[in-house]
Amino acid sequence: MISNKVYFNRQTVAQFEIAFGSIAFVCLCWFWYSSSDSLSISTADQIPPVIEHVDQQIQIPKRSAKTQQLSSIPPLNERQFYDLSYVVVTGDSLETIFKKHQLPITELLEILEADEPYLFLDVLRPGDQLRFRVDKVRNRLDAFSRVLDPSKTVSYRRSDDGFVYDEIVIPTSKVAEVTRGKVFGSFYVSASSSGLSDNSVMTITQLLRSSLNFNRDLRAGDHFQVVMERETIDGRTIGKDRLLAARIYSRGKEYGAYLHSDGSYYDSNGSSLVPALLRYPTRQKFRISSHFSPRRRHPVTGLFKPHHGVDFAMPTGTPVLSTGHGRVTRIANHPYAGKYIDIDQFGSYSTRFLHLSKILVTKGQRVQRGQVIALSGNTGRSTGPHLHYELHVKGRPVNPITASIPMLKSIPDSEINNFRLQVADMQKLMVSDESIVQLDSPVTNESQTDQRPDQS
Numbered sequence: 001m002i003s004n005k006v007y008f009n010r011q012t013v014a015q016f017e018i019a020f021g022s023i024a025f026v027c028l029c030w031f032w033y034s035s036s037d038s039l040s041i042s043t044a045d046q047i048p049p050v051i052e053h054v055d056q057q058i059q060i061p062k063r064s065a066k067t068q069q070l071s072s073i074p075p076l077n078e079r080q081f082y083d084l085s086y087v088v089v090t091g092d093s094l095e096t097i098f099k100k101h102q103l104p105i106t107e108l109l110e111i112l113e114a115d116e117p118y119l120f121l122d123v124l125r126p127g128d129q130l131r132f133r134v135d136k137v138r139n140r141l142d143a144f145s146r147v148l149d150p151s152k153t154v155s156y157r158r159s160d161d162g163f164v165y166d167e168i169v170i171p172t173s174k175v176a177e178v179t180r181g182k183v184f185g186s187f188y189v190s191a192s193s194s195g196l197s198d199n200s201v202m203t204i205t206q207l208l209r210s211s212l213n214f215n216r217d218l219r220a221g222d223h224f225q226v227v228m229e230r231e232t233i234d235g236r237t238i239g240k241d242r243l244l245a246a247r248i249y250s251r252g253k254e255y256g257a258y259l260h261s262d263g264s265y266y267d268s269n270g271s272s273l274v275p276a277l278l279r280y281p282t283r284q285k286f287r288i289s290s291h292f293s294p295r296r297r298h299p300v301t302g303l304f305k306p307h308h309g310v311d312f313a314m315p316t317g318t319p320v321l322s323t324g325h326g327r328v329t330r331i332a333n334h335p336y337a338g339k340y341i342d343i344d345q346f347g348s349y350s351t352r353f354l355h356l357s358k359i360l361v362t363k364g365q366r367v368q369r370g371q372v373i374a375l376s377g378n379t380g381r382s383t384g385p386h387l388h389y390e391l392h393v394k395g396r397p398v399n400p401i402t403a404s405i406p407m408l409k410s411i412p413d414s415e416i417n418n419f420r421l422q423v424a425d426m427q428k429l430m431v432s433d434e435s436i437v438q439l440d441s442p443v444t445n446e447s448q449t450d451q452r453p454d455q456s
Ligand SMILES: [Zn+2]
Pocket: 290, 307, 309, 310, 311, 388, 389
């Protein structure tokens, strides 16, 4: 067996000790210096991937010369990124938030570009949760996300072609919630005080006002029953509600509105309470200059992106019509979409009109089918005067030219039995002792299985 023992004399040992001590001291200094640097990086890395309230004092470190030198070094992946959460406060805009965090506005414009087909980032609300992922090595924003509601988060990730849109959808359950009340004073006051939202009360009023005069016909003691569908996660409502059924008993007569599977409302006999949607948002027909497409080459940028509407070529100043009865939910001006309007139609439908020159309605206003809501234009990023029109069903864009939209005056024989069963279910619920009934579970909820825009 060979021994590896080495023998030193006293002098050699002393020299070795001095040399080793010096090396150790240098190493220790180097380690302290480098570890203090890496510690400050890893602290940021350890921000948990949970969105939480972070006050506005959090700052992205300044883009120093030292960081720029690092970009040529292959990075340790776990040290490359750090996350930053921000909760929107009154007065914020994305521009002020980006400036506050020393993020360049050019990156915000790239993100708005990716958001152009969706416009999810256009209107911020206080309390909105935003998240930034910063690439420290390349010294730039890598991803940005916004929680739209507890069931949906949208994100924009950097790719070779700028930022790319993505979304995370959490399945929701649906419950039916019954509200019962009596009329004392106006219907609006009575229904509001029984817990119905302003929107729900306005929708019921609009649906029933052709058969019931709310000012003249209602008497104290008349009663009403309303069934709302509410989406929930873990038993908590998330603010997404829809009217399923409502009826008012007045002087021995029943006035009812029931949602059919076509997304529109009918009385208990199956006669339509809402006029059919107009197919075209103008009085005369105009040439389609760009069709609805899940993927089209953008005429200005050359990039492939979904085109969630139909473009009609028309002279600036052409009157634009609301295609149905509804309520204006958004009026905005976007760097790419231009001046635009969103309208919530009754039931499952909403519409959007882009590149307008003049808007003639206000946010919250009730509009009628065929009402002139704006004048067409060429605002935002546009290759010429045109109207971009979108139709959404349950929040998903569909082709407005080919989509089956409610056109019925009454429910056809082939569907009337299903409709009657639905009406009977609702009426049973209205007179039952229950207030909240589970409608489905997340697993069987077909509307949640594919939240992507319609690919048809
Ligand atoms: Zn368009």
